[in-house]
Amino acid sequence: MFHFAFGNKLVLKSVVNTKAYYPLVLDTNGFKSYYIKVNSQNEISHLNNYYYLSDGKKNVVNSNQALVLDNNFNNYRNLYKISSRYKNRDLNKSLVIQDLDSKTQKAWVLTMQSWYKDNLINGIGFKAGKLYDKYTVIRVPDSSYIYNENE
Template sequence: MWNLIGIFAWLIVLALLIFVVLNIRGRHLRQLVYRQKKISAGILAIDFAEMIALIAVVVGMLYVSFFTKVDTKSSSNYAITYKYEPLRVETDATGKGYYVKIDGDKSSNIDVYKYRVDDSNYSVSSQYATLSDATMPLNVPRVAMKWNKKDISKYDNKYTRAYVITGQARYKKNFINGLGMNAGKLASEYRVIRVPDRSFIKTDNK
């Protein structure tokens, strides 16, 4: 329902656009046809002012709707939730167990992390996830979200340091997010794949 604010706002912008076009056209017609005079500097100034006001409104709506930056370190405009799921061990041809397989592409420097939770297989780009060796302190890029170290310690014990944390930031349901038609929508997602140590990671470089 909050996103209806944005729909109404865009309808107002559309009505404002039609009004400005018709207003400028009518003013020019009255000056040229009925009064048979040239377009004066005063009329052009009014035209310019109306166009500037219209452009400002459109740019503002475009910014709120499409160009709002996601700051997942702040909770003022986003609600962040975390899901903790235990990893399922896999075995390779030699019988060695692993939790995560890395498909690496040297040409793009982007890896794909593949893992299994319950009966489902998942793949995630290294742009949106990081591997965390539980033998070392948690190190997550700055672009990632806040991570609760107490919860991580809790799930380290519960899942024997083999689990994935999925953090999701969603736009809060408020006026500003409704104006941009983003209320309740997913803003960002990041995953931390936790493994006991590096020996549980299988690498497949291309």
């Protein structure tokens, strides 16, 4: 009973947050150069898959676990919510974003992951050391670098 009443607070204290930045690689399909290719799974659920090249491999992420940043102000408000959720306070500072933008020409990927700590609360062997949550922020210079496969 105690676990269900206070479990969320215990989980947040027993999680390790990590982050990694990677530059995006420009991809081409013979028609157009793009950083992100969007593919809708189906029209009913409004879920998208984002395909991008980074760190020498092709990556796929679901729209429930990703945010695409372009020059839209509403996306930056969402970034603030995400960064506070992952206790990544330096991400919502404009200096970090400006530094990444200058190094990668406004094309980068940030992957934030939360892992369960190895402690008694997480249960040895049950949750300890396993992935708790993952979120990806994809930054593109402009929305014209996003290729929508369904259009």
